[in-house]
Amino acid sequence: xxxxxxxxxxxxxxxxxxxRGTRAGMRVALVDAGPMGGTCLNNGCIPSKVLIYPxxxxxxxxxxxxxxxxxxxxxxxxxxxxxxxHSVVGEGRREMERSVRANQNLDWYRGWGEFVGDREIRVxxxxxxxxxIFIASGARAAxxxxxxxxxxxxxxxxxxxxxxxxxxxxxxxGGGYIGCEYGHFFSAMGxxxxxxxxxxxxxxxxxxxxxxxxxxxxxxxxxxxxxHEAVKVERxxxxxxxxxxxxxxxxxxxFAAEEVMVALGRxxxxxxxxxxxxxxxxxxxxxxxxxEYLETTRAGIWAIGDAIGKYMFRxxxxxxxxxAWNNAFAEEGGKEKEKMDYHAVPHAVFTCPxxxxxxxTEAEAKAAGYRVLVGRARYGxxxxxxxxxxxxxLAKVVVQRDTGKILGCxxxxxxxxELAQQVVYLMNAGYQxxxxxxxxxxIHPALSEVVSRAFANLMPPKEEIVGPSPTE
Numbered sequence: 523x524x525x526x527x528x529x530x531x532x533x534x535x536x537x538x539x540x541x542r543g544t545r546a547g548m549r550v551a552l553v554d555a556g557p558m559g560g561t562c563l564n565n566g567c568i569p570s571k572v573l574i575y576p577x578x579x580x581x582x583x584x585x586x587x588x589x590x591x592x593x594x595x596x597x598x599x600x601x602x603x604x605x606x607x608h609s610v611v612g613e614g615r616r617e618m619e620r621s622v623r624a625n626q627n628l629d630w631y632r633g634w635g636e637f638v639g640d641r642e643i644r645v646x647x648x649x650x651x652x653x654x655i656f657i658a659s660g661a662r663a664a665x666x667x668x669x670x671x672x673x674x675x676x677x678x679x680x681x682x683x684x685x686x687x688x689x690x691x692x693x694x695x696g697g698g699y700i701g702c703e704y705g706h707f708f709s710a711m712g713x714x715x716x717x718x719x720x721x722x723x724x725x726x727x728x729x730x731x732x733x734x735x736x737x738x739x740x741x742x743x744x745x746x747x748x749x750h751e752a753v754k755v756e757r758x759x760x761x762x763x764x765x766x767x768x769x770x771x772x773x774x775x776x777f778a779a780e781e782v783m784v785a786l787g788r789x790x791x792x793x794x795x796x797x798x799x800x801x802x803x804x805x806x807x808x809x810x811x812x813x814e815y816l817e818t819t820r821a822g823i824w825a826i827g828d829a830i831g832k833y834m835f836r837x838x839x840x841x842x843x844x845x846a847w848n849n850a851f852a853e854e855g856g857k858e859k860e861k862m863d864y865h866a867v868p869h870a871v872f873t874c875p876x877x878x879x880x881x882x883t884e885a886e887a888k889a890a891g892y893r894v895l896v897g898r899a900r901y902g903x904x905x906x907x908x909x910x911x912x913x914x915x916l917a918k919v920v921v922q923r924d925t926g927k928i929l930g931c932x933x934x935x936x937x938x939x940e941l942a943q944q945v946v947y948l949m950n951a952g953y954q955x956x957x958x959x960x961x962x963x964x965i966h967p968a969l970s971e972v973v974s975r976a977f978a979n980l981m982p983p984k985e986e987i988v989g990p991s992p993t994e
Contacts, residue, residue, distance in 0.1 A: 534560020535839035536658030577710035696785035878942030881930030899975035905967035
């Protein structure tokens with residue numbers, strides 16, 4: 523059995539820990555089946571956004587007629603779009619692999635690891651151990667046992683990257699982040715897209731007012747079927763036919779397409795890793811249970827990122843990696859451990875229109891027991907939003923009534939991720955209240971005015987207002 527100072531499982535955010543270990547002169551084992559870089563680099567954030575940007579350009583050109591500009595798209599070079607995506611992924615992967623191979627303090631075990639005992643991992647026929655282990659093993663697409671799906675064949679977030687030809691038609695199973703992003707991408711490329719989602723609305727985790735805007739816009743480009751559940755897939759000639767149950771009427775409808783893409787969430791890789799053999803507790807869905815310091819139920823083993831099933835965003839995993847490293851060596855350095863803070867986790871959905879959000883929705887804040895004020899502003903309420911002919915896009919903010927502390931912000935519209943980021947900074951500064959917005963001058967006319975306008979419009983929730991609203 524080979525002994526190391528630390529073992530890192532996963533080469534995504536886990537590489538932050540591996541790099542810190544080698545810089546500290548430790549012997550580090552990296553366990554990863556490859557490709558190097560994890561989900562974000564290979565089939566997640568980076569490649570998908572390289573694909574989606576051309577889709578944004580196409581939709582912007584199409585929308586230009588609303589402001590008096592007539593333009594025509596001559597040709598969409600799908601091969602070039604895919605080649606650019608593969609180029610950035612390939613270069614990033616090769617650079618990481620060169621760095622790892624050149625590091626004399628790091629051994630890369632290229633395979634799926636499996637716990638076989640207490641802090642013992644077997645990979646590629648060899649058993650390794652370390653006093654400290656960091657699990658950053660990620661997650662993979664959840665593939666439900668829909669009859670006929672496997673036989674008919676399907677795309678997921680990995681195989682979609684290998685398409686050599688644009689499909690003429692596509693059924694996307696799932697109305698969440700991945701489904702809405704790829705629905706936007708393929709429909710803009712010219713594919714006939716149908717999105718089938720079990721929830722009554724798209725993006726069910728977003729504020730209903732936000733998801734309503736996204737659904738309305740996507741319906742202009744795709745066939746959106748919410749409240750439907752795929753129950754069977756069959757191949758008929760060159761087409762794949764999805765039978766979907768309408769959960770409201772019990773009617774079964776058929777949707778035929780050249781390809782089917784599964785975007786029905788993520789599942790844990792713990793069934794492969796088997797960390798429970800080392801005393802690591804899993805929840806009922808297989809996600810690794812950690813405390814507020816990111817340590818598992820087995821002392822000396824930490825877990826981060828998608829492996830713990832909390833916030834599956836790379837920026838969160840990066841912060842968790844640094845926190846887990848600091849906490850693992852805090853006592854040796856005479857420092858106190860720090861709790862991971864999730865109060866202002868931002869995220870974005872790069873669909874049409876894009877979504878940017880941070881913190882709690884109105885419903886979540888109320889469920890948590892807060893007395894709240896809610897502010898809304900349409901893009902059309904500010905000059906730049908009107909100029910863009912995007913009047914119906916929305917910024918919504920939620921604050922604690924007694925303190926003015928910002929609890930959350932949700933935006934659907936152009937530049938939503940960038941606008942929401944302004945609120946992230948406020949939620950991590952000073953008293954975390956909206957006072958700085960009220961005191962600040964805002965460039966006029968700029969789209970950022972929509973955020974300050976939302977805070978200026980704060981009022982009790984609609985159900986608490988008796989009689990006519992102040993604007994009536």
